[in-house]
Amino acid sequence: MKYLRLFGAFLRASIVGEAAYRINFFIQLFESLLSLGISLAGLAVIFSHADTLGGWRPDEVLALVGVYFLVGGVIGLVIQPGMEQLIESVRNGTLDFTLTKPEDAQFIVSIRRVEIWKLMDIVLGLGVLAAALVRLGQEIGVLQAAEFVGMLLAGAVIIYSFWLILATLSFWFVRVENILVIFQSMYEAGRWPVSLYPGWLRYGLTFIVPVAFATTVPAEALTGRLGWETMLGAVAMALVLLVVSRVFWRAGLRRYSGASA
Amino acid sequence: MTPPVVHIRDLRKVYVVSQQQAGARAALQGLIHRRKVEVPAVDGISFDVAAGEIVGFLGPNGAGKTTTLKILSGLLHPTSGEATVLGYAPWKRERSFLRQMTLVMGQRNQLIWDIPAINSFELNRVIYRIPVEDYRRTVAELTDLLDLGPLLHKPVRNLSLGERMKCEIAAALLHRPKVVFLDEPTIGLDVTMQRRIRSFIADYKRRFEATILLTSHYMTDVETLSRRVVVIHHGRLLFDGDLSILVRKFTSHKTIVVQLGDCQADLSSYGDVVSCEDGRTTLRVPKAETAHVTERLLADLPVIDLLVEDPPIEEVIERVFAQGAQ
Amino acid sequence: MKAMVELYIQQFKTTLTMMFQYRASLLIWMIGQVLEPLVYLIVWSVVSASSGGSVGSYTTADFAAYYIILMVVNQVTYTWIMYEFEYRIREGGFSFALLKPVHPIHSDIADNVSSKVITLPVMILIAAGLGVVFHASISPAPWAVAMFIPVLLLAFLVRFLLEWTLAQAAFWTTRVGAINQLYFVLMLFLAGQIAPLTLLPSPLQAAAAVLPFRWLISFPVELLLGRLSPGETLVGLGAQVAWLVVSIVLMRIVWRAGLRTYTAVGA
Numbered sequence: 001m002k003y004l005r006l007f008g009a010f011l012r013a014s015i016v017g018e019a020a021y022r023i024n025f026f027i028q029l030f031e032s033l034l035s036l037g038i039s040l041a042g043l044a045v046i047f048s049h050a051d052t053l054g055g056w057r058p059d060e061v062l063a064l065v066g067v068y069f070l071v072g073g074v075i076g077l078v079i080q081p082g083m084e085q086l087i088e089s090v091r092n093g094t095l096d097f098t099l100t101k102p103e104d105a106q107f108i109v110s111i112r113r114v115e116i117w118k119l120m121d122i123v124l125g126l127g128v129l130a131a132a133l134v135r136l137g138q139e140i141g142v143l144q145a146a147e148f149v150g151m152l153l154a155g156a157v158i159i160y161s162f163w164l165i166l167a168t169l170s171f172w173f174v175r176v177e178n179i180l181v182i183f184q185s186m187y188e189a190g191r192w193p194v195s196l197y198p199g200w201l202r203y204g205l206t207f208i209v210p211v212a213f214a215t216t217v218p219a220e221a222l223t224g225r226l227g228w229e230t231m232l233g234a235v236a237m238a239l240v241l242l243v244v245s246r247v248f249w250r251a252g253l254r255r256y257s258g259a260s261a
Numbered sequence: 262m263t264p265p266v267v268h269i270r271d272l273r274k275v276y277v278v279s280q281q282q283a284g285a286r287a288a289l290q291g292l293i294h295r296r297k298v299e300v301p302a303v304d305g306i307s308f309d310v311a312a313g314e315i316v317g318f319l320g321p322n323g324a325g326k327t328t329t330l331k332i333l334s335g336l337l338h339p340t341s342g343e344a345t346v347l348g349y350a351p352w353k354r355e356r357s358f359l360r361q362m363t364l365v366m367g368q369r370n371q372l373i374w375d376i377p378a379i380n381s382f383e384l385n386r387v388i389y390r391i392p393v394e395d396y397r398r399t400v401a402e403l404t405d406l407l408d409l410g411p412l413l414h415k416p417v418r419n420l421s422l423g424e425r426m427k428c429e430i431a432a433a434l435l436h437r438p439k440v441v442f443l444d445e446p447t448i449g450l451d452v453t454m455q456r457r458i459r460s461f462i463a464d465y466k467r468r469f470e471a472t473i474l475l476t477s478h479y480m481t482d483v484e485t486l487s488r489r490v491v492v493i494h495h496g497r498l499l500f501d502g503d504l505s506i507l508v509r510k511f512t513s514h515k516t517i518v519v520q521l522g523d524c525q526a527d528l529s530s531y532g533d534v535v536s537c538e539d540g541r542t543t544l545r546v547p548k549a550e551t552a553h554v555t556e557r558l559l560a561d562l563p564v565i566d567l568l569v570e571d572p573p574i575e576e577v578i579e580r581v582f583a584q585g586a587q
Numbered sequence: 588m589k590a591m592v593e594l595y596i597q598q599f600k601t602t603l604t605m606m607f608q609y610r611a612s613l614l615i616w617m618i619g620q621v622l623e624p625l626v627y628l629i630v631w632s633v634v635s636a637s638s639g640g641s642v643g644s645y646t647t648a649d650f651a652a653y654y655i656i657l658m659v660v661n662q663v664t665y666t667w668i669m670y671e672f673e674y675r676i677r678e679g680g681f682s683f684a685l686l687k688p689v690h691p692i693h694s695d696i697a698d699n700v701s702s703k704v705i706t707l708p709v710m711i712l713i714a715a716g717l718g719v720v721f722h723a724s725i726s727p728a729p730w731a732v733a734m735f736i737p738v739l740l741l742a743f744l745v746r747f748l749l750e751w752t753l754a755q756a757a758f759w760t761t762r763v764g765a766i767n768q769l770y771f772v773l774m775l776f777l778a779g780q781i782a783p784l785t786l787l788p789s790p791l792q793a794a795a796a797v798l799p800f801r802w803l804i805s806f807p808v809e810l811l812l813g814r815l816s817p818g819e820t821l822v823g824l825g826a827q828v829a830w831l832v833v834s835i836v837l838m839r840i841v842w843r844a845g846l847r848t849y850t851a852v853g854a
Contacts, residue, residue, distance in 0.1 A: 027765035185619030
């Protein structure tokens, strides 16, 4: 509850901050729509030449695009801005201000920056997802819906922990923002079912940069492709990464206070 | 008579700022409509600087000093009024003008961060088309004057603030500009480094007969470098003239230090007692009464020694600013 | 003229030293340059394989060759000036460039070229490796290979000038990220990155012909693939030259207007 209130405060601050750049609201709206349009147009081009893509029907890939936008929106809304600022504040020492606040520092650095306009991607993602489900005309049982939400949550936790680990590297290395660039290009690959990719790339997108868990796996849950092994794997991966990232963060903080003292 | 190097008449620079209200609701309303406000940063100032002169440019934060310097170096277009430097209109940024002037900003750096300063120097050599001979000589001279020797070949990011500032200044002067605008060149530096930079500026002016306009927060910079000061506040000119006149004009009091041997005597009838240590009493006395009070002190008391002083320059400037604010 | 040559030589030396310091970042940036075309390569290969080995006039191996050459062409022509400009104006570094008696575009060109000197050999190695993995092969006519160099150079110049012009949006708005992304999205579609242009619906192909994007990427790629006739190549070259003229004029107009704005609102 207390955490929710804190998040609300940061959200309000970012609304005030962003409103100064009113043109960005309209540009982001335009940009999100355009980006989605291009995505859909891309699918249209591909499916004008083929009936299925690696065994996925058009509306199933559409559902995947919805998930891709939804998760991308969450990353852009809060995960990425916070982690980028974390790296910046480790470098210029402003992390001190955060560490002196009487709250859990990991929580604060994770939510303190919110790019509100990215909410648009989340809304659009949900819209696309809904449209895809209607077009699939498939009955979604309670169990399947729960599986989907569960996988989505697991994916979000995995992505968050992964970003936190990367950002925490900045306690040891000065320039890590480049690693974040790698993630962004890897995430692009999550627009498509990972089963398309040759083995080495599929492996990389699952275990090295865990994009697959955030996009393909939830979409698989929704389209009834998911086996219980993958489901357990995703949950286990989420828990393990969450713990590992916490340990990493602690070690980083020890290093930070040791180095600056 | 030669025309002034810097010439400013009724110079005005007005910024249009959109206002933002506090609170999320007001911010969202701002998406649709917002208020524009005109803020005059420089509000009708006039002064000239003659060739070879050093002028100290004073004023509290936000007085319009940096804006004026930016107009003079061609980074800002004035809203109205005249400003010429070496006969050029700076904002046209003609190349022949740019080759003859420089602007040093103490809080920003032009040197490339990750490589040694000497590489940036070399780049400036070709940018300013400095003949190789001249370049070598100038680098040697500047190295000597600023003690740059070991610094030039280290990556700039590894230099201390003071070392970096020395390299910044050298880089800005390689083309031997006739006009030098220095915006807070000593900010954040320790006292030794400040003194070093000050004496360098004096040397540079003497050697190259440059015209220098200097802003600084540190009065010592201005005191040692320039006889003439221009004081602005809220974009308006408060004073232009000799530093000693400024001091005289804005000094309402003098300080008298009387040595009596002990601190027993009550001197409050002579003036405000500021302090008494080791038998030395410091009195603050209205300027007009200085002579009279001194006479009385000498007549009434067993004075061992007596000293009449002006108050410290910082105090004077503070008073100038305070009066300007009214 | 001599002074200009000297300026460029010195700029190259300086920025090479600098870029060498950033080599790790440069290589990391390349991962994105490789991965994006690679994803489309794979998607189209899958589509091609599932529809009997070809889509339109492209076989599976053609798709591989198309996207591998595209990687290299994109590497040669891309710029990061739109981010750089915004940063410069935000942090005030731009003022120093204005104080100098030289147009700032020269140092930007030198920067760009020297970063390419460092990264291009790596990119060519990667391209060769991927060529082997995906069984790509090309057999262009000798004249096409000869024309590829000037065409690539023109593509670089036009793209550089257009992006440099676009980057100046930073003079008017403090956040240009959105504008940049709009541009990249157009690039993705109309320069042949999402699919070879001949696989797009015909209205889009028509749009691509009149807009600059196609001449920046897909035209050089198609030339080296051996898909263009000499006549088509000349038409493309003409389009590139025309866009070069347009982009120079545009750059000058926008630059002048941008400077007026910049010097009005403050550095």
